[in-house]
Amino acid sequence: MRKSLADKIEQYIKVLIEKSGAGQIEIQRSELAETFSCVPSQVTYVISTRFTQDEGYVTESRRGGNGFVRITRTQWINKVDNSINRNQIKAYLDDLLKRQLIGNQEYTMLIYMVESATQGLAAEQQNQLFQVIINALGKYTGIL
Amino acid sequence: MRKSLADKIEQYIKVLIEKSGAGQIEIQRSELAETFSCVPSQVTYVISTRFTQDEGYVTESRRGGNGFVRITRTQWINKVDNSINRNQIKAYLDDLLKRQLIGNQEYTMLIYMVESATQGLAAEQQNQLFQVIINALGKYTGIL
DNA sequence: TTAATTAAAGTCAAAAATAGTCAAAGAGGG
DNA sequence: CCCTCTTTGACTATTTTTGACTTTAATTAA
Numbered sequence: 001m002r003k004s005l006a007d008k009i010e011q012y013i014k015v016l017i018e019k020s021g022a023g024q025i026e027i028q029r030s031e032l033a034e035t036f037s038c039v040p041s042q043v044t045y046v047i048s049t050r051f052t053q054d055e056g057y058v059t060e061s062r063r064g065g066n067g068f069v070r071i072t073r074t075q076w077i078n079k080v081d082n083s084i085n086r087n088q089i090k091a092y093l094d095d096l097l098k099r100q101l102i103g104n105q106e107y108t109m110l111i112y113m114v115e116s117a118t119q120g121l122a123a124e125q126q127n128q129l130f131q132v133i134i135n136a137l138g139k140y141t142g143i144l
Numbered sequence: 145m146r147k148s149l150a151d152k153i154e155q156y157i158k159v160l161i162e163k164s165g166a167g168q169i170e171i172q173r174s175e176l177a178e179t180f181s182c183v184p185s186q187v188t189y190v191i192s193t194r195f196t197q198d199e200g201y202v203t204e205s206r207r208g209g210n211g212f213v214r215i216t217r218t219q220w221i222n223k224v225d226n227s228i229n230r231n232q233i234k235a236y237l238d239d240l241l242k243r244q245l246i247g248n249q250e251y252t253m254l255i256y257m258v259e260s261a262t263q264g265l266a267a268e269q270q271n272q273l274f275q276v277i278i279n280a281l282g283k284y285t286g287i288l
Numbered sequence: 289t290t291a292a293t294t295a296a297a298g299t300c301a302a303a304a305a306t307a308g309t310c311a312a313a314g315a316g317g318g
Numbered sequence: 319c320c321c322t323c324t325t326t327g328a329c330t331a332t333t334t335t336t337g338a339c340t341t342t343a344a345t346t347a348a
Contacts, residue, residue, distance in 0.1 A: 004210035006334060029297060039336055044298065049333085064343025067296040106250055112280035115202060115216075129273050136256035145317085150324060173307055183326055188308065193323090208333025211306035 009036055009046045013071065023073035029061075047071065056091040086118045089130045101141040110137075153180055153190045157215065167217040167283075173205075191215065230262050233274045245285040254281075 003011075009032070016025045033040040051057040051071055061069040090111070097107045110133065117129045153176070160169045177184040195201040195215055205213040234255070241251045254277065261273045 004208075004334065007210070030295085040297075041299080041337075042335065045334075061297060062343070063295085063297040063341065065295050065345065067343075069297075102253075103249065105247065106253055109246075109250055109280060109284045112283045113276055116276045116279045116283075125269060125272055128269055129276060132257055132260045132273060135260045136253060139256050139260075140253045148315095148324060174305090184307075185309080185327075186325065189324075192308095205307060206333070207305080207307040207331070209305050209335065211333070213307075 005036060005038060005042065006046050006049070009038075009043060010050045012036075013046070013051070017071065017073055024070065026068045026070045028067065029069050043069075054085075054088055054091075056095065085130075086114060086126070089114055089133065092134070096137065096141065102137070149180060149182060149186065150190050150193070153182075153187060154194045156180075157190070157195070161215065161217055168214065170212045170214045172211065173213050187213075229274075230258060230270070233258055233277065236278065240281065240285065246281070 012032075012035075013025070013027070016027070017023060029040050029043045032043050036042070047059055047069065051059055053074075056074050058072045058074050059069060060072075061067065093102070093107055093110050093114070096102045097104070102110070113133065114130070117126050156176075156179075157169070157171070160171070161167060173184050173187045176187050180186070191203055191213065195203055200217060202216050203213060204216075205211065237246070237251060237254055237258070240246045241248070246254075257277065258274075261270050
C-alpha cells in the first residue's frame with residue numbers, strides 16, 4: 001500500500017513508542033513536522049485521529065517554550081462498556097499479543113474473525129460476537 | 145459472448161489477487177479506471193457485483209488522500225447447508241486439530257468461544273457466529 | 289517584578305484527493 | 319420487443335493536506 005503522509009507519521013510515532021520501552025514518548029510537534037516536511041497541524045491531525053482513547057492512547061501537551069506532546073499507550077482491558085467496535089477489539093488483541101497472552105497464530109486467526117464479522121454481520125451481531133470473543137479470551141488467557 | 149468491460153476488470157483484479165500471493169490487494173479506484181479508460185464508478189460496479197462476500201471476498205476502502213480499495217479473498221465453506229450446530233462445529237474443530245491445521249492453543253480458545261456462544265446467544269446468532277468462525281478458519285488455515 | 293518577545297502547540301475551515309451512490313441511458317440475448 | 323446487466327456521469331461523503339489565526343508558556347528586557 002502506498003502510504004499517505006498521515007500513515008507514515010502514524011507509523012513513525014508508533015515505532016518511537018515501541019522503542020521507548022515505556023509505552024510513552026514526548027515529541028515536539030514542530031520538529032516532527034520538520035522531519036516530514038509538513039505543516040505542524042498535520043501532526044496534530046494524525047494525533048487526534050489515530051491516537052485517540054479508543055485506540056488505546058492518551059495524549060497531553062504543553063505550549064510555549066520547550067513545549068511537547070506526550071503520547072502514552074494505555075493498558076486497558078477492563079472496559080465494561082457493553083458496546084465494542086472493531087477498532088477497540090483490534091486494539092485489545094494487539095495488547096494481548098504484545099503481552100504474549102496470545103501467540104501470533106491465535107492473533108492472526110482472531111483478526112480474520114473480526115474482519116469477517118465486520119464485513120458480514122450487522123452491528124448488533126458484531127457486538128455480540130465481540131463480546132463472545134472477549135469472554136472466551138478472558139477464560140483462555142486467565143485474565144478477567 | 146463478447147467480454148464486457150466489467151468482465152475484463154474483474155479478471156484483471158483476480159489476476160492481481162493471485163499474483164499477490166497473499167490473497168489480498170489494494171488498488172486505487174481512479175487509477176484502475178484510468179487503466180481501463182472508464183469512469184471510476186465502473187470499478188465500484190465491478191467490485192460490488194463480483195467481489196461480494198458470497199463470492200468469497202471482502203472489501204474495505206478509504207477515501208481522501210491516498211485512498212484505496214482493499215480486496216481480500218476469503219475461503220468460504222459450502223453455502224449449501226447454512227445451519228451449523230454446536231456439535232458440528234466441534235467436530236469440525238476436532239478435525240482441524242487432528243490434521244494439525246490448528247494447534248492445541250487455538251483449539252482450546254475456539255472451544256471456549258463455542259461454549260460461550262452456546263450459552264449466551266440465541267440460535268440464530270449462534271449460527272452466524274459459527275459461520276464467522278468457519279469462515280475465518282478457512283482463511284486462516286488456507287483450506288477450502 | 290512586570291511587560292514584551294519569542295517559541296511552542298491548538299483550532300478551524302478551506303482546498304484537494306479520493307471513493308461511494310444512484311438513477312438514467314445503452315446494449316445484448318431471448 | 320423486453321428484460322437484465324452494463325456503462326456513464328452528476329452529485330455526495332470522507333479523509334488528508336494546508337495555512338491563517340489563536341492560545342499558552344518560557345525567556346528576556348526594562
